[in-house]
Structure formats: C-alpha cells, structure tokens
Amino acid sequence: MMNSVVIAVDLGAESGRVIAAELNEQVKLVEMGRFLNKPRFKDGHLRWDMDALWAGIIEGLSTAAKQYGDRIVSIACDTWAVDYALLDADDNVIEEAVCYRDSRTEGIVEEVEAKFGANVIWERTGIRNLPFNTIFQLLALQKSDPEKLNKADWMLTIPDYLAWKLSGVKSNEWTNASSTGIAKPDGSAWDLDLITKLGLGGLAIFDKPLTKSGTDLACVSSETSQLTGLSPSVKVLTCAAHDTGSAVVLTPPGEGQFFISSGTWSLMGMISGKALMSQAAKDALLSNELAWDGRSRPLKNIMGLWVLQNCRRTWNEEGGAAWTYPELVEFARSAKDVNLVLDVDDEIFFEQHSKENPYADRVIKWFADRGVELTDDEGSISRAVMRGLAHAYGKTLKELEQVSGQKAQQLTILGGGGRNQLLVEMTQELCDCPVRMGAFEATSLGNAAIQAYALGLISREAIAKL
Numbered sequence: 001m002m003n004s005v006v007i008a009v010d011l012g013a014e015s016g017r018v019i020a021a022e023l024n025e026q027v028k029l030v031e032m033g034r035f036l037n038k039p040r041f042k043d044g045h046l047r048w049d050m051d052a053l054w055a056g057i058i059e060g061l062s063t064a065a066k067q068y069g070d071r072i073v074s075i076a077c078d079t080w081a082v083d084y085a086l087l088d089a090d091d092n093v094i095e096e097a098v099c100y101r102d103s104r105t106e107g108i109v110e111e112v113e114a115k116f117g118a119n120v121i122w123e124r125t126g127i128r129n130l131p132f133n134t135i136f137q138l139l140a141l142q143k144s145d146p147e148k149l150n151k152a153d154w155m156l157t158i159p160d161y162l163a164w165k166l167s168g169v170k171s172n173e174w175t176n177a178s179s180t181g182i183a184k185p186d187g188s189a190w191d192l193d194l195i196t197k198l199g200l201g202g203l204a205i206f207d208k209p210l211t212k213s214g215t216d217l218a219c220v221s222s223e224t225s226q227l228t229g230l231s232p233s234v235k236v237l238t239c240a241a242h243d244t245g246s247a248v249v250l251t252p253p254g255e256g257q258f259f260i261s262s263g264t265w266s267l268m269g270m271i272s273g274k275a276l277m278s279q280a281a282k283d284a285l286l287s288n289e290l291a292w293d294g295r296s297r298p299l300k301n302i303m304g305l306w307v308l309q310n311c312r313r314t315w316n317e318e319g320g321a322a323w324t325y326p327e328l329v330e331f332a333r334s335a336k337d338v339n340l341v342l343d344v345d346d347e348i349f350f351e352q353h354s355k356e357n358p359y360a361d362r363v364i365k366w367f368a369d370r371g372v373e374l375t376d377d378e379g380s381i382s383r384a385v386m387r388g389l390a391h392a393y394g395k396t397l398k399e400l401e402q403v404s405g406q407k408a409q410q411l412t413i414l415g416g417g418g419r420n421q422l423l424v425e426m427t428q429e430l431c432d433c434p435v436r437m438g439a440f441e442a443t444s445l446g447n448a449a450i451q452a453y454a455l456g457l458i459s460r461e462a463i464a465k466l
C-alpha cells in the first residue's frame with residue numbers, strides 16, 4: 001500500500017470535505033477542500049444545493065490531483081442517509097433533492113401505521129419508523145406529485161448520485177439502501193413485497209440491484225478527469241455510502257463494544273452478527289441498519305449536536321455574535337445553571353433554525369413549559385443541551401446492553417463530536433463503562449479504509465487498528 005492515495009468525499013449536514021488518505025505505514029488524512037452545506041427553500045421545499053456541493057467536490061479533487069498526481073488510485077463518496085435524487089430514463093434529474101428535514105413527510109408515518117399497523121416496516125427490515133426515512137419521503141411524493149415517481153428510472157441516494165456524477169455508473173449501495181426502510185435486512189435486494197404492500201409496487205426505481213460497499217464501479221468519466229485533472233485510471237468505488245456506516249468501521253471488534261458516531265446526529269449502537277428484532281429492541285427505538293460487510297448495525301438516532309449547531313445560529317446569525325464551538329464549551333463549563341437536562345429528542349428540535357422560531361428560544365420555552373426557568377445565556381443553554389445528550393447516551397447504552405445481552409466493555413466516540421471535551425466528560429459520567437476516543441475524522445477514515453481494503457491494500461486486522 002506504500003505511497004498510494006485514496007480520496008474520501010464526505011458530506012455532512014453542515015459541511016462537505018474532500019480528504020486525501022495517504023496509505024503508508026500509517027494512514028494519514030490530509031484535507032483537500034472543505035465547503036459549507038446550506039440547504040435552502042426552493043420551489044416550496046427545503047432542498048440541498050447540489051450544484052454548490054458538486055462545485056466544492058470538483059475543487060477539492062482538483063487540489064488533490066495537483067498535490068498527488070498519479071499516486072491517487074480511487075475515490076468514494078459518503079453522505080448522510082435517506083435523501084435521494086430521481087433520474088428519468090434519459091438521466092435527467094427530475095427535481096433537486098429535497099432535504100429530509102423538510103416538512104413534506106408530516107403525518108405520513110401515522111397514515112402508514114393506521115393502514116398497515118405500526119410494525120409493518122419493522123417486522124421485515126428491523127428499521128424504526130423515522131418520519132424522514134426514504135420510504136416516507138417517497139410516499140409523500142406519491143401523494144403530491146406521483147408523475148415524478150412514475151417517470152423515474154433510478155433513485156440514487158446522495159452519495160450514489162455523486163458516484164454517478166464522477167463515474168457515469170449508477171448504483172444503489174447497500175448500507176444506504178438499508179436506511180430507506182424498504183431494503184431486505186441482509187442487503188440482498190429491495191423488499192418488493194413490502195414496497196408493493198405500501199403502495200409503491202411496479203416502480204422502475206426498484207427493479208435495480210443493490211451494490212455492496214467496496215465495489216469497483218468504474219474509472220472516473222472523461223468529463224470528471226478533465227474537470228479535475230485526475231488521471232482517467234482513478235477508480236470510483238463504493239464505500240459505506242451511509243456516513244455512519246463508514247464511521248463505525250473503526251469500532252473495535254469483540255463483545256460489548258459500543259459506539260457513538262457523534263456529529264450532527266449522535267448514532268449510538270454496535271456492530272452485531274444478527275439484527276436485534278425483539279419487542280424490547282423496537283421499544284428502545286433501535287434501527288438495524290446494515291454494516292459495510294453485511295453484518296447488522298443496530299443503533300439509535302439521538303438528535304446529536306444539531307441542537308447546539310442551531311442555537312449557535314441563533315446567537316451568530318440573529319444576534320451578531322461569532323461564537324466558535326470551543327467558546328460555547330467554555331461558557332458551558334462555567335454556566336449558571338449546572339444540572340438542567342434538555343430532552344434533545346423532542347420533536348420541536350427536528351426542524352432547522354428559522355428567524356421566526358430561533359433555536360435558543362425554543363430551548364428556553366421547552367424548560368418554561370415544564371415550569372423551569374433556564375438562564376437565557378449561551379453557557380446555560382449549551383450546557384443543558386450537552387447534559388441532555390449525555391443523559392440520552394446513558395439511557396440508550398443501558399437499553400442496548402439489555403437488548404443485545406452484552407455488557408458494555410467499552411464505548412468508542414467516533415467523529416467530530418469527540419472534540420467537545422465537556423460532552424465527553426459528561427458521557428463518561430453518565431455511561432457506566434470505559435469511554436475511548438476514536439478518530440475525529442472517523443467517517444473519512446472509514447471511507448478510505450473500505451477503499452483500501454477493497455483494493456487489497458490493507459487487511460481486516462489493520463482496519464481494526466486504525
């Protein structure tokens with residue numbers, strides 16, 4: 001593997017990154033580009049600005065091509081899950097991708113549950129009914145604009161879409177497919193029986209196969225090569241296209257090893273030989289997503305740093321401040337209100353910040369509704385959010401232990417959330433097991449590790465040691 005470079009394109013809800021992974025004795029990550037990700041309202045819906053994201057990726061890849069030239073062997077893309085672009089038979093994008101935080105899915109889960117029962121998706125897939133999951137987005141689209149679905153030939157989740165733009169080859173990578181709520185839990189195919197039952201039978205988008213993580217799709221297209229200066233021999237691979245799937249590749253193997261993939265969301269769970277399908281698992285709101293290697297990845301979605309990110313927008317965008325996250329953490333350390341705990345998973349915290357309904361006010365109101373007066377300052381609010389997260393981790397870890405029958409030996413924190421030292425300390429206090437810090441750039445590292453493994457440049461054992 002000496003001297004080769006693989007490129008991880010990793011998009012998160014706040015920003016996107018193009019990262020070069022130098023594969024030598026150690027794997028060294030070098031940032032080639034970073035750009036903001038700002039969904040905005042367009043044609044009545046909150047949509048991702050796909051052109052801006054694409055421009056950021058091309059710029060990052062061009063930088064990589066200049067810096068590493070022929071050392072670059074491959075690229076893979078990962079992003080958040082569940083969202084998609086629809087392509088017609090002539091490869092036209094039918095509409096700009098809608099963001100899963102758009103309100104179009106409101107009420108759809110309730111409709112599905114009333115018609116088919118609350119367990120209809122869980123029983124077949126082990127996936128929890130999260131209102132933003134792809135299946136509910138598709139059902140919302142079917143209601144509002146069925147023509148778009150009928151004329152679609154491919155549904156590409158966002159990383160699949162980017163891989164297609166880079167290579168010209170369309171695919172449905174299996175970790176991301178598992179997050180849609182309508183794929184078979186072993187990743188072998190779309191669950192056509194379930195899809196038909198839910199009223200989406202016969203659509204062309206589901207007559208496509210699923211593709212494993214680590215598949216060689218093709219070389220970059222000549223257009224990509226021209227745009228970026230990358231050699232035409234650079235391969236486009238699939239990694240775990242679902243960012244969480246790439247991040248948790250770095251979970252140490254063995255019994256009792258749990259993870260938190262900590263970023264905009266906190267995903268807390270484990271890698272497991274089998275899906276956790278008991279009633280207790282369902283009650284604990286777990287989702288059995290697919291791991292890159294075909295095992296199961298039972299986890300719970302916890303609202304994550306999203307609430308803090310949006311409070312920061314209140315202070316910075318509306319209030320004219322310019323607080324950084326480290327500053328907010330320092331304020332939280334010396335906050336007036338020390339022990340307040342916010343329920344970060346309350347649905348009022350799902351939608352993004354708006355001028356009309358600023359986040360910091362939402363937090364204060366949440367406490368006021370419960371008869372508690374929270375001091376209206378950055379420190380107290382940030383601290384209540386972080387304590388809320390740590391409490392959610394403590395509770396979820398107990399549930400995971402119970403449902404899996406495995407006592408926690410170690411909890412690994414993966415991703416940028418690990419930089420928040422106060423949150424790490426609180427997590428340590430509330431989770432009764434040793435906490436280990438994993439890589440801050442876990443998603444890019446996991447993405448790169450899957451590429452290197454697929455190319456035969458690194459062993460399974462070496463991945464576990466990254």
Ligand code: LFR
Nearest residue numbers: 080081082243244265267301
């Ligand atoms: C994290 C993540 C979560 C998924 C959420 C929405 O970035 O991918 O795993 O539930 O975003 O797609």
